[in-house]
Each structure stands twice: as structure tokens, then as C-alpha cells.
Amino acid sequence: MLELSILGFLAEEPLHGYELKERITALSGHVRPVSDGALYPAITRLVTAGKLDQHTEDGASAAPRRVLTLTAPGREDLLERLRHPRQVEITDQVRFNTVLAFLRHLPDRQEQAAVLRRRLDFLQTPTSFFYDAGRPVRAEETEDLFREGMLRVARATGAAERAWLAEAVERLTQAS
Numbered sequence: 001m002l003e004l005s006i007l008g009f010l011a012e013e014p015l016h017g018y019e020l021k022e023r024i025t026a027l028s029g030h031v032r033p034v035s036d037g038a039l040y041p042a043i044t045r046l047v048t049a050g051k052l053d054q055h056t057e058d059g060a061s062a063a064p065r066r067v068l069t070l071t072a073p074g075r076e077d078l079l080e081r082l083r084h085p086r087q088v089e090i091t092d093q094v095r096f097n098t099v100l101a102f103l104r105h106l107p108d109r110q111e112q113a114a115v116l117r118r119r120l121d122f123l124q125t126p127t128s129f130f131y132d133a134g135r136p137v138r139a140e141e142t143e144d145l146f147r148e149g150m151l152r153v154a155r156a157t158g159a160a161e162r163a164w165l166a167e168a169v170e171r172l173t174q175a176s
Contacts (some may be wrong), residue, residue, distance in 0.1 A: 001028070001032075001094075001095050001169055002024070002034060002038060002039065002099050002136075003042055003045075003046060003081075003101075004078070004098055004099070004102065005023075005024045005027060005028070005040075005098055005102075006020060006024070006046060006052075007046070007051065007070060007074055007075075007077060007078040007081070007100075008078060008101060008102030008105065009021075009023045009024070009067060009073050010052065010070040010074070010077060010096075011078055011105050013104070013118060014067050014068060014069040015067070015068055016065040016066055016067050017039065017040065017043065017053045017065075017066055017070065019038070020043075021025070021034060021036070021039055021066065022131070022169050024039070026095070026096065027092050027101055028097065028098060032094060043068065043113055044050075046074065047068075047075070050071060050073050051070070051071055051073050051074030051077050052068050052069065052071060052074055053069045053070075053071055054066050054067065054068050054069075055067055055069075055097070069145065078102070078105060078107065078108060079107075081099075081104055082090070082099065082102060082106045082111075082115065083111050083115075085099050085104060085115060085118070088114075088170075090118045090119050090122055091122055094168050096119055097158060099115065099171075103115060103116075109172045109173075110172070110173070112172055113168075113169045113172040113173050116165050116168055116169050117165075117169055118164060119161075120162060120165040120169065121167055123158055123161060123162050123165070124162070128151065129147070129151065129174070130142065130147060130151075137151070138151065138156060138168060141153035
């Protein structure tokens with residue numbers, strides 16, 4: 001997901017490493033913080049693979065900055081990752097939000113809708129944080145106030161997300 005975030009933000013504009021880290025942190029850092037020890041090796045891998053270019057610019061009031069730009073192979077990699085997200089990128093909320101943040105870069109509305117349909121299909125499957133004999137436990141079935149709260153909030157957010165996904169798929173498919 002770190003590489004997807006790097007490619008996605010650089011598809012919007014060239015950035016130096018610190019700006020890129022700030023944007024990634026704003027997107028998912030409260031849940032999964034990004035460290036310099038993860039970010040800069042990922043940038044180096046992408047530069048080595050020819051997916052990013054880097055050049056040095058004078059800093060406004062500091063040392064020179066390394067500015068990163070997306071290359072054509074980097075854009076193709078981004079689009080491929082958006083067309084075919086891994087299953088965990090569909091099922092994990094934070095990872096899906098990262099895909100969602102950059103899905104607009106995928107030019108084909110039908111491909112965008114296909115990604116949203118995968119998430120919607122996943123959300124249609126009954127699930128829970130808690131199970132009894134393999135059956136998902138519902139909020140009304142638990143006597144634990146705190147688990148009830150978790151389940152009620154999850155149900156409400158799940159319903160809101162399913163409604164938005166259905167609406168977005170409809171809008172994308174009608175526009176084509």
C-alpha cells in the first residue's frame with residue numbers, strides 16, 4: 001500500500017520526500033504510520049525500477065530537496081494496481097481507502113465500477129467481530145455493552161458504505 005500511495009500522490013504532482021510523507025500520513029498514518037525507514041527504501045525501489053524520477057532542487061530556506069516525479073512506467077504500474085487490487089486491498093478498510101483515494105486516476109469508468117463492485121460483493125457477506133459456533137454474532141445477541149457498541153457502529157458504517165458503493169456503481173455505469 002505504501003508503493004500505491006507513493007505512485008498515486010506523484011500522479012497528481014511532483015513532490016519531495018517530506019511532502020509525500022505528510023500526504024501519506026494524512027491518508028492512513030493515524031492507523032498505519034509511515035516511517036522514514038519504510039518510505040525512503042520504497043522510493044529507492046521505485047526509482048531503481050524506473051517508476052519514479054528524482055532530481056534535486058534548491059530548498060526555500062533549507063538544504064536542497066530531492067523532488068520525485070512519476071514516469072510513464074510508474075503511471076502504468078499505478079493503473080495496473082488500481083485495475084486489479086489484491087483481495088486484501090478489497091477486504092481491509094484502510095487498504096481499500098488507499099485504493100479509493102486514487103481510483104479516479106483509472107480512466108475507464110467500467111474498470112472503476114468493477115473495483116467498487118468487488119468491495120460491495122465483499123460487504124454483502126454476513127460477518128462479525130465475534131462468532132458463536134461459527135455463526136456471526138449480532139449486536140442484539142450480545143450482553144456485552146462494549147461489543148454491542150462495536151457491532152452497532154460496524155453495522156451502521158457498513159450500511160452507509162454499501163449504499164454509497166451501490167450509488168457510485170450506478171453513476172459510473174450510467175455515464176458510460
